[in-house]
Amino acid sequence: MAQSPPRSGRPPIQQLQTVADLLETPALARLYAHILQYGPVTVSEIVDALDIPQGTAYDYVQNLETTGLVEKTRDQRPYEYNGEPIALTLSTDGETQTITPALIAAVARRDEDEDIDVYIDRHGLDGLAVALAYAYEYVEGAVNHRIAARELDLSPLEAEIILQALEPVATKYADTAT
Amino acid sequence: MTTVYVADTGVFVRCGGPDKEKFQRLRRAVRQAGVSLCVPKRVYEELGGDPAADAYPSGNIPYPDGFEEGWIVVADDLDYTTPLVSTMMDETRRFIANETDRDEDLTEKADTALVGLAAQLLDTGEADHVVLLTTDKPAGRAAETLLPQHGFSDRIEFRYVSVTYLETLTADEFR
DSSP: OEEOOGGGOOOHHHHHHHHHHHHHOHHHHHHHHHHHHHOSBOHHHHHHHHTOOHHHHHHHHHHHHHTTSEEEEEOSSSOEEEEOOOOEEEEETTEEEEEOHHHHHHHHGGGTOHHHHHHHHHHHHHHHHHHHHHHHHHHHTSOOHHHHHHHHTOOHHHHHHHHHHHHHHHHHTGGGOO | OOEEEEEOHHHHHHTOSSSOHHHHHHHHHHHHTTOOEEEOHHHHHHHHSOGGGGGSGGGOOOHHHHHHHTSEEEOOOOOTTSHHHHHHHHHHHHHHHHHTTOOGGGSOGGGGHHHHHHHHHHHTTSOSEEEEEESOHHHHHHHHHHGGGGTOTTSEEEEEOOHHHHHTOOGGGGO
């Protein structure tokens, strides 16, 4: 079952497809996270900030605009774009996971942070989403790596590695965490 | 006055990764100040206890160099028969359970090793002052809150080891 709040005005299954792209394509995730954080922005500003090819940036922005995750806020050239925060909740067999801008931002870091990349390889995106929830608590001081290790069934060392790797994302998105 | 610097697992994880710049900075600062970092047995075990962690850049930590060069040392075993050590560890367990909103049964003795070691160092007189270098905020707060209640006011300091802390670290931090 997939649910999505109606705020983006896009049907859930269409969003799901874009979300799958975001989770699989770190560069697309970086672009979306950038627009969310700094928008409204122009494509050339994005190209400068993220160091991705201009053609790719145009394709990505268009793709996100089609699905409603990005909105054109200036109709004259140069066009400016703003981001719509995503919140897609997926439930299967009693397990529920919400895909949030913070999770997309964490995935976006896998190109630059190999610790996150290795963690996703070992524990999947669901594992990353759970670790991110612990990272909020870690930043607040409401958990430490030892307790997290036992609850996530990791070694204390691996727990500390992923909590530190996710610390910047958890810090940035702390206000939006539920 | 003797200050002992107790370091937790998180300090060394922060130093990991392909560029060992932060590790070299820590090494330089500690050696220039002529001190050493004292790690509880528990931390020593955590650092070496998971071969799977080698897959992570940050799991690749050159801490054995520190032991060879003598600026990282493993602390004596905790003496649980010492009243102060066992009291502190019990209180720390409760404190951490409360801070983390967990059942006390779910926190383990090992979680309190840092604070137990600080108590032991102060109790035996090995240290007049203990600085706790850690990323474990619940344990750091426990030390800062509980040790002063046992007569060790102004003799314990918790330093949260952030990326910035390590990137700007100099020997002055250990003097």
